[in-house]
Amino acid sequence: MARIKLDNVTIEYPIFTSHTRSLKTALIGRLGGTLAKFHDTIIVRALDNITLELGEGDRLGLVGHNGAGKTTFLRVAAGIYEPQRGSVDIEGSISSLTDITLGMDPEATGWENIIFRCIFMGLTFAEARERSPSIAEFSELGDFLNMPVRTYSSGMFLRLAFAISTSIYPDILIMDEMVSAGDAQFMTKAQARLTDLIGKTKILIIASHNTNVITTLCNKVLWLKHGHIKMFGPVHEVIKEFSASLVQATEISDPLADKEIPTQLAN
Amino acid sequence: MKHKLVEASNVLQRCLATLINRGLLDKNAANNTLVKPPKIVHEFLQESLKEIMSSLLVPQQKTPFRPRNRSVAKRGWNDLVDGFESWRVWHLMGVGTLRRRYSRSRLGQFWTTLTTGIMIAAMGAVYSLLFHVKLAELLPSLASGFVLWSFMSGVINESTGAVTNSGNYFLNQDMPFSVPIFGIIYYQLITLAHNAVIIVIVFVIFPPSLNFNILLFFPGMLLIIISLISISSITAILCARYRDVIQLVANIIQTAFFVTPVMFRPDAIPENYRWLNLINPFAVLLEISRSPLLGNDIHWVNWAIALGLAIGGALVAIPMIGHYRKRVIFWI
Numbered sequence: 001m002a003r004i005k006l007d008n009v010t011i012e013y014p015i016f017t018s019h020t021r022s023l024k025t026a027l028i029g030r031l032g033g034t035l036a037k038f039h040d041t042i043i044v045r046a047l048d049n050i051t052l053e054l055g056e057g058d059r060l061g062l063v064g065h066n067g068a069g070k071t072t073f074l075r076v077a078a079g080i081y082e083p084q085r086g087s088v089d090i091e092g093s094i095s096s097l098t099d100i101t102l103g104m105d106p107e108a109t110g111w112e113n114i115i116f117r118c119i120f121m122g123l124t125f126a127e128a129r130e131r132s133p134s135i136a137e138f139s140e141l142g143d144f145l146n147m148p149v150r151t152y153s154s155g156m157f158l159r160l161a162f163a164i165s166t167s168i169y170p171d172i173l174i175m176d177e178m179v180s181a182g183d184a185q186f187m188t189k190a191q192a193r194l195t196d197l198i199g200k201t202k203i204l205i206i207a208s209h210n211t212n213v214i215t216t217l218c219n220k221v222l223w224l225k226h227g228h229i230k231m232f233g234p235v236h237e238v239i240k241e242f243s244a245s246l247v248q249a250t251e252i253s254d255p256l257a258d259k260e261i262p263t264q265l266a267n
Numbered sequence: 268m269k270h271k272l273v274e275a276s277n278v279l280q281r282c283l284a285t286l287i288n289r290g291l292l293d294k295n296a297a298n299n300t301l302v303k304p305p306k307i308v309h310e311f312l313q314e315s316l317k318e319i320m321s322s323l324l325v326p327q328q329k330t331p332f333r334p335r336n337r338s339v340a341k342r343g344w345n346d347l348v349d350g351f352e353s354w355r356v357w358h359l360m361g362v363g364t365l366r367r368r369y370s371r372s373r374l375g376q377f378w379t380t381l382t383t384g385i386m387i388a389a390m391g392a393v394y395s396l397l398f399h400v401k402l403a404e405l406l407p408s409l410a411s412g413f414v415l416w417s418f419m420s421g422v423i424n425e426s427t428g429a430v431t432n433s434g435n436y437f438l439n440q441d442m443p444f445s446v447p448i449f450g451i452i453y454y455q456l457i458t459l460a461h462n463a464v465i466i467v468i469v470f471v472i473f474p475p476s477l478n479f480n481i482l483l484f485f486p487g488m489l490l491i492i493i494s495l496i497s498i499s500s501i502t503a504i505l506c507a508r509y510r511d512v513i514q515l516v517a518n519i520i521q522t523a524f525f526v527t528p529v530m531f532r533p534d535a536i537p538e539n540y541r542w543l544n545l546i547n548p549f550a551v552l553l554e555i556s557r558s559p560l561l562g563n564d565i566h567w568v569n570w571a572i573a574l575g576l577a578i579g580g581a582l583v584a585i586p587m588i589g590h591y592r593k594r595v596i597f598w599i
């Protein structure tokens with residue numbers, strides 16, 4: 001059973017400066033009168049009244065401009081952020097591939113890192129050891145696995161992180177942009193493994209600026225704008241509108257195009 | 268506000284028009300006096316008034332805050348239990364800290380033992396001369412005191428960065444707040460085990476009066492760990508929110524080192540002022556863990572205060588964790 005239910009979810013970030021973070025300010029605020037109180041904490045509303053339900057078989061794509069609330073949405077769905085208002089109900093095991101190197105240590109060897117990463121993804125030591133050989137094989141790192149990871153090139157490091165992170169099948173898979181690693185030859189292999197992983201998960205949520213990725217992977221799309229739901233529905237409808245808005249945006253930003261439209265006449 | 272008044276006056280006009288239509292009000296009468304003031308007029312006016320009032324007073328729209336299905340204390344307690352059960356993660360965090368600090372050095376983590384050993388030997392030599400105390404008397408107390416002090420101060424000092432240093436973990440997966448706290452305590456316990464070698468060496472050279480009191484070391488240590496979980500959780504939350512507290516805590520710990528009987532024996536304080544050792548929580552925690560090792564008897568007041576500290580700390584820390592466990596993520 002896998003389910004994600006968001007009910008009127010609102011997420012607000014307080015933005016602290018050194019001033020609002022200071023203990024002195026807080027104390028003066030408490031001790032002094034109203035005059036000494038500072039109410040200058042800036043609050044950013046990253047998500048505003050989002051209501052949404054995802055069930056088994058749903059593959060949700062997130063689109064929107066930078067700062068539209070996509071990453072915040074992913075964190076809410078992963079159970080990281082708790083909303084200030086509204087409620088979130090998540091059922092099922094979650095694997096968040098927003099940082100595939102989480103828990104890895106450059107000072108430790110490749111083999112040790114396989115265990116570390118697996119533990120951070122929620123496995124036991126025995127389960128991690130059991131999986132190690134197949135992960136090692138997929139990574140194609142061979143004897144390098146006996147070396148500390150800091151000696152790896154960044155490509156090799158990501159290859160190992162990818163091999164480990166995609167070896168666990170969760171109920172809910174969360175990705176910020178498509179994860180990929182390695183050279184051209186490894187990439188095709190990685191693609192196949194990722195497709196297999198996505199096929200086995202019950203719910204997928206992926207944020208991407210690449211509409212092709214969304215159309216191939218997803219069946220539903222959520223278009224976020226300034227933290228609101230701009231549009232939510234089947235993939236083709238939303239992507240069509242979203243792409244149209246992108247085209248429109250580029251036309252408007254073109255100063256010449258702007259001048260040639262006689263707006264007064266249009267009214 | 269202006270349009271509300273317009274609306275209200277419209278309603279009033281409509282009321283008067285209806286009254287006139289029904290013949291209840293004489294249109295021509297001066298000042299619109301009521302000709303027939305029966306009950307029906309009274310009721311009608313009341314209703315109209317209600318309408319006006321409701322048009323003036325727009326009910327404030329309140330979005331209901333998320334209903335808390337569990338109390339903060341329950342949430343805090345669950346976080347601690349979940350955190351403790353993720354022992355695999357905090358074990359790796361603790362060992363990872365050790366690895367990062369001492370990797371690629373030849374002596375590795377035995378640098379801890381060496382550093383503490385040199386420190387205790389030098390301080391023991393100097394202070395035995397300064398205070399005119401025999402080395403055999405000072406050193407066992409100093410060695411055990413310093414090692415236990417390093418454990419306590421180490422946990423609190425590191426907890427100032429517990430949230431910020433684990434920011435990456437908190438932002439990328441749903442992890443209990445208490446996991447880094449347990450990681451810090453675990454790491455410091457490993458360090459304590461390394462430093463314990465020094466206590467053993469000192470005790471071999473200058474044997475204290477060992478007796479069955481040594482068994483009290485374990486309940487003492489348990490109370491210390493319970494208190495430290497609370498203290499470091501509170502510190503971690505405060506330091507994430509108010510960055511000045513990090514400096515403040517470092518300052519308090521440094522000052523506490525000099526006023527706590529680490530370098531001097533607790534009975535070196537004149538008898539009239541020994542209550543100082545009871546109001547200093549570090550002194551109390553040190554007393555219940557060090558005296559058993561030295562074979563000294565512990566006054567029951569120390570146990571009572573330590574127990575109070577453990578319970579009181581938990582009473583503050585658990586609801587605080589419950590309330591802030593998910594909020595600290597926004598403060599990273």
